[in-house]
Amino acid sequence: MGQSPTVREKVEARIAGRPDEVFLTREFRDLGGENQVLRVLRALVQDKRLVRLGYGVYGPAVVSRLSGEPLLASPGGFLGAARQALDKLGVEWEPTATQRAYNEGRSTQVPANPAVRIKGRFSRRLRLGTTELRLER
Template sequence: MAAHTARKSAPKKTLRGKIEHHIARKVNDEVFLTREFKKLGGESQVLRALREMVHEGRLVRLGYGIYGRARPSSLSGKTVLSSREGFLGVAQQALDKLGVEWEPTEAQSAYNEGRSTQVPVNPVVRVKGRFSRHLSYRNAELVLER
């Protein structure tokens, strides 16, 4: 009579744990799209987990299906984007991930090339082709030039 040996299996990861693991692995990414997580679980479960992470201050919702990496502010303790490039840099990374062709505006190019000392205040990009989503963070909204 063969004795059955109980095999200990690794604890099953929750969907939330899988999402957190995916985000932790993507060290250089500041932006995450919901479609990046669709292999991990159902859409409603993924959205619920992302909503919880936003509520906890681990992510910031930037637009429909677009989330940014967040951290607590060292000054106020409130949730802020963790990107060094700020909202404009995160918005540009989101456009890249969405496959939208864009280019800096003339004012950004002039500043970056040293032809102007005027720092562009509003986040603006020139979009080539069609794009109709709204990207925003707190009071800043990405302005699209055609």
């Protein structure tokens, strides 16, 4: 008889099989106990396979060849991953006025800091290293 897969193997298989830029801890609830899943996610962060973006929010990582540090493996960058996290958390958001002006061609000023306009309540912080998502009300 073969052994049943461990919680870590189940979590790794679920992450590998999804094209998502962000994962929430609640997406892994059915794989094991809450403490087991959190331990596995912490281990994956230590192994540089995931990066932690905020409370209960993780993203897939690749290791930088230059520094050896984990980088977010997201085609949309940090802002794209943060927007997907807000969608998964059920938070209504929209681009800021400066982002809309740039996208519509009314401005040549490229928005440098990742920011979104939040509709309603949201108090979590989403960050990657020194970059933090700025929330406008």
